[in-house]
Amino acid sequence: MRLSFPSKGRKPPFPTAKLKSLVSSPSAAAVPDLLSTALVALKESADAFPPLKSAVGGVLAVTDIAQRAKHSKSDALDIAHRTQGILNVIADAVPDPSTISTPMLQSIERFTMLLDEISAAMEPIALSGSISRIVHLHRNERMILDIKARLDDAYRDFVAAVALRVEAQQTQLAAQQAQTHMDVRKLAVATDAQLSSVLFYARLAIFFGKPLSGLRDLNKLQLN
Numbered sequence: 001m002r003l004s005f006p007s008k009g010r011k012p013p014f015p016t017a018k019l020k021s022l023v024s025s026p027s028a029a030a031v032p033d034l035l036s037t038a039l040v041a042l043k044e045s046a047d048a049f050p051p052l053k054s055a056v057g058g059v060l061a062v063t064d065i066a067q068r069a070k071h072s073k074s075d076a077l078d079i080a081h082r083t084q085g086i087l088n089v090i091a092d093a094v095p096d097p098s099t100i101s102t103p104m105l106q107s108i109e110r111f112t113m114l115l116d117e118i119s120a121a122m123e124p125i126a127l128s129g130s131i132s133r134i135v136h137l138h139r140n141e142r143m144i145l146d147i148k149a150r151l152d153d154a155y156r157d158f159v160a161a162v163a164l165r166v167e168a169q170q171t172q173l174a175a176q177q178a179q180t181h182m183d184v185r186k187l188a189v190a191t192d193a194q195l196s197s198v199l200f201y202a203r204l205a206i207f208f209g210k211p212l213s214g215l216r217d218l219n220k221l222q223l224n
Contacts, residue, residue, distance in 0.1 A: 049100075051108045052091060058115025059083045065119060069126035075144045076126045082151045083115060086158065093162050103161035111154045118147050 066080035094100055125140045
């Protein structure tokens with residue numbers, strides 16, 4: 001089953017806007033130069049995050065093979081389109097490379113390794129001669145199906161890693177909110193106690209008709 005590759009709604013830190021529009025376009029195969037340019041721009045902007053830069057390089061390699069394919073070009077372009085979609089999701093999910101979670105980093109590294117394997121497998125299929133293609137037709141078809149299935153798995157793998165990060169962030173936020181609530185309650189209790197003490201000494205001062213030293217001392221404590 002072919003998966004779609006949705007991206008996040010927030011603005012990404014890398015220039016993926018043009019890449020998104022090209023990848024989502026039904027005529028993406030007709031604009032290879034623009035697509036390659038967008039990928040190169042993304043690669044250059046990812047200097048601060050080497051894992052993403054490596055992934056972009058892998059996608060560029062797959063895209064180049066697809067564009068030069070002599071045979072199975074439709075399948076090759078479809079595979080390249082899938083790798084670009086996953087890359088788009090990855091770039092969009094990395095708001096700050098310095099805080100990326102370990103599962104996400106490992107998922108990106110696995111995706112990069114998969115891209116290298118895909119390039120090695122696609123090149124003889126897409127660029128081979130006609131005789132070789134006919135001889136190995138069934139093997140090539142199985143290889144293409146396997147590549148697409150592994151890309152689907154890579155997409156699921158990264159989405160799961162992102163979900164783990166979101167869950168960890170929510171847990172941390174809940175803990176911070178609970179601590180803030182406890183601090184507010186402690187402050188409220190302390191404030192109520194101090195207010196009660198002030199009212200008590202104020203009543204005594206009114207009863208005796210003169211200020212009390214205890215009230216003055218308490219006021220000094222309140223000011224300090």
